[in-house]
Amino acid sequence: MDLAQYLPRLGQGLAVSLQLTVISVVIGYVLGTLLALGVSSRRPWLHWPCLVVVEFGRGIPALVVLYMVYFGLPSFGVLLENFAAAAAGLTFTVAAYSSEMIRGGIASVPKGQREAADALGLAPATTFVRVILPQGLRSSIPALMGLAIMSFQGTSLAYSISVAELMSQAYQVSTITFQYLSVYGVTGLIFAAISVPLTWLSVGVEKRLARGAR
Secondary structure (H helix, E strand, O other): OOHHHHHHHHHHHHHHHHHHHHHHHHHHHHHHHHHHHHHHOOOHHHHHHHHHHHHHHHHOOHHHHHHHHHHHHHHHOOOOOHHHHHHHHHHHHHHHHHHHHHHHHHHOOOHHHHHHHHHOOOOHHHHHHHHHHHHHHHHHHHHHHHHHHHHHHHHHHHHHHOOOOHHHHHHHHHHHHOOHHHHHHHHHHHHHHHHHHHHHHHHHHHHHHHHHHO
């Protein structure tokens, strides 16, 4: 049986995986930035809730989060279709991990930058928004790119809640053709064809940022 005729189905699954990746990464990074600011806050009422959310998100496997969102939330009257549940669960995980990366980037900014801003008479809020935060985010770029790659690979977990992403389509094709090794081999190559170049790109960006910091 010709496997090539089923490649469009794998392509459809890849499109769904990419959609999940874009949604979880874009929204997750925004939420991660807010969580990083909350964890970095000296106000206990803001610091501790944000820290609990971050540690909770990092400590629970993404698959368990997906199950909690898809199967658990209906107990509270919150019903999400499988794609929305997968997007919400993956976004939560990305937000938790990215928050620590961003917080680490902010913490890595030399104290001299803040002292220089103070010497220029900048307000603390202006110093943070215009001096500290941009440099912290810049330092976080390589780690965030690596997280985006892992998030793309992690979309395969959405198969467990019946989202028609790449892994789910691969399973469907393999059950039709019985060419399990070939189908999953092609699926792995598709993941690698996207992940490997992005990994090389992230390494290049990291080296370029390191040269620029000298």
